[in-house]
Amino acid sequence: MxxxxxxxxxxxxxxxxxxxxxxxxxxxxxxxxxxxxxxxxxxxxxxxxxxxxxxxxxxxxxxxxxxxxxxxxxxxxxxxxxxxxxxxxxxxxxxxxxxxxxxxxxxxxxxxxxxxxxxxxxxxxxxxxxxxxxxxxxxxxxxxxxxxxxxxxxxxxxxxxxxxxxxxxxxxxxxxxxxxxxTMSITTSNGRFNAAQADNLSFLGSKYSPSKDTQYSLYYGIIDDLYAQAAFTFNNTYMLTENTRLLSDLRFWNSNEHGRALAGKIDNTLLTGNFGFNYNNHLLTLSTMQNFGDTAHPYLSGGEVQLFVEGWGVDFLNPKEKVYSIRYDYNFQDYVPGLRAAIRYIKGTNIDLPQLGGNNLKEDSKAFELQYNFQQSYLKGLSFRTRYMTSDNNFAKNTTFKPANETRINIDYTWKF
Missing domain, CATH: 2.40.160.10 (Porin)
Known part of the structure; x- marks a missing residue:
């Protein structure tokens, strides 16, 4: 079609x-x-x-x-x-x-x-x-x-x-x-899959929100002749007190090859869990990602997967990888309205990449972020964001994701009319 x-x-x-x-x-x-x-x-x-x-x-x-x-x-x-x-x-x-x-x-x-x-x-x-x-x-x-x-x-x-x-x-x-x-193609980072293209992608999905604090979603997609993927998500906010919330974010993907399987074998189940404790201006989040199956999690080239644990230059989606993360966010609204900061650490272990060094490899990422949205009426819509990240791994030298130090700075201004 x-x-x-x-x-x-x-x-x-x-x-x-x-x-x-x-x-x-x-x-x-x-x-x-x-x-x-x-x-x-x-x-x-x-x-x-x-x-x-x-x-x-x-x-x-x-x-x-x-x-x-x-x-x-x-x-x-x-x-x-x-x-x-x-x-x-x-x-x-x-x-x-x-x-x-x-x-x-x-x-x-x-x-x-x-x-x-x-x-x-x-x-x-x-x-x-x-x-x-x-x-x-x-x-x-x-x-x-x-x-x-x-x-x-x-x-x-x-x-x-x-x-x-x-x-x-x-x-x-x-x-x-x-x-x-x-033409769309599959991500081949770290030699996970054969370089292959898909003529089309189709999907169906639904979201169910029984209350303003709870939502479920279910999706199914076919990337033609590459892979089929099912996804389920669950989000919930539980109010302990007026100023204290417990946040839960669970996500599940199951992926297998489809049609002519041009990218090769695909066999992955990805489970993610994010659990946050929000008190006044503080937010502490503990997260995990678990990759099961014989291959990495597949996704399209040039994009990302909807993950809370994201590492910019590192995706943490290698075969059999187990990932753990801690993140702390602080909102300075009581002192400098519009100013936010975040710091996080991500660790991936048990990575199975025989062609890149072994079956028990590891990687990690540390990051800091500072963002300010101007509150003055004449500067409304102007924001400043800076991010700094370091990443490391013990993969072979021909890996796609290499150890790096990274800085990103954005200055955005939006006019609405």
Missing amino acids: KLTYGIILPLYILSMPVMANSFIDDSQGSLMSRNYYFDREYTDPQKIGRAKDWTQGFILNLKSGYTEGKVGLGLDLQALTAIKIIGDSDYIASGLIPTDKITRERADTASELGITGKIKFEDSELKIGTVMPFNPIISSSRSRLLPQTFRGTLFESKDIDNIELYAGYIDKVNHRDSTNYE
Whole structure:
């Protein structure tokens, strides 16, 4: 099945009534200015280099309302622009801006336009075109200058009380440092799977919220001829006192090869648990991830998995890996409103990578984060965020994830209109 978006969208736009009050009156827009500095220095003895870039990005989102009638039609536009401030070919690409794979030359500027048609009936909505899914099966990555986008169709329904239904079909991806749609592929980090591509991805999902403090979700997806994946999540907040909460976040994935199994054998069950204790401005979170089965957890190239335990340059998803993490967050709202800080430590053991050094390998990551959202009315929408991370492992030198020290700095400003 191939979606002929080049035909559908122009016909869709021409079919809209010229005069539609709700279409105009309910429209909204935003423009985000994002300044992003990225510096990852690899620390292994081979001195393979450094990934370093400084860029400026602009993300314009224009969302229409819907035309009048039982079935409403709408249109969303997204314009993305990346501008190089500093980007030296002596450094490895950072993923912030398009880079020539051979010469390492950065593009001076790069822009793209996304168009999404939408159809609404009661509390159900269908989107066609540029989409940004965010669920346990496929997630649009926002971890660089510009977001990762996809080409496809998404369906969402909230017509049933306390239940949300989702479905999607995706056939192309536009990566964070690209302006072109490409075929999706599986992540092959650390030689986990064969390099292989998928013509399409489809998924079904649902969320059930029996109360405002509890939510369950269930998803199932097929990445054509690569793997099939089921995912279950559970979130709960329990109030001990007015100022004290217990937080629970449990997630489960089961993945196996699908169809022609172009990526090779896939056999993984991933269990994650995050347990938080929140008292006033303090939040302490203990987490674990357990990988079972013969292979690593599969996911699509250029993105991430929806995990609480995330290590930026390290994914902690190797075969048989056992992961433990502690994180502490503090909100300075009583002293400096808008200021937050976090510190964390992640340890992975029992890693099975015979081709990279053995079957009892280990890795770890330490990180610190400071974020400030300006509260003054004339600076509302301006935020500053800095992150510093160190990672280490005892893998062989040809590993994908190498020991490194990393700094990221973001300055974001969002105008809403």
